[in-house]
Amino acid sequence: MVYSKSDKVYMLMIYGECRRNSRAARDLYAERYPLRNHPGRHYFLRVERELRQERVAEEHERTIIINEDTEINVLASVEINPSVSIREIASELDTGRETKKNS
Structure with a gap:
């Protein structure tokens, strides 16, 4: 499944709200957005890792x-x-x- 940047932002916000507990984030995301596709719990970890890697890459490009x-x-x-x-x-x-x- 491909998620938009906007979806990923909501996922990260919920993931943070759940204190980086991916199971709780998965459940809360499904509860708040019942009509959207629901990612598995590991997807929250992946989105966070991707964002951190992008940030490192951007910092490297600016150097x-x-x-x-x-x-x-x-x-x-x-x-x-x-x-x-x-x-x-x-x-x-x-x-x-x-x-x-x-x-």
């Missing part, structure tokens, strides 16, 4: 790997103006705040 030149430019910006903010540096150098050094 920009910086090179030595960028690192030098950041250090120079701070040397010139010690009170400069991370946002100002990121804007000036066209990088994000979420960066990792390329080792």
Whole structure:
């Protein structure tokens, strides 16, 4: 069975309300939404795991790997103006705040 994102949101809300008890979540979902297809108890665990994996993937996509030149430019910006903010540096150098050094 394929569920919409909206259905998955309701499932997660109920799963949280049931303190991550998948059996209780399954039963409560069926009680509240009698006309919908009802997932098995393991589906609640799967939806949570998928959401967590998506979040990790999104965080990884936002991470920009910086090179030595960028690192030098950041250090120079701070040397010139010690009170400069991370946002100002990121804007000036066209990088994000979420960066990792390329080792």
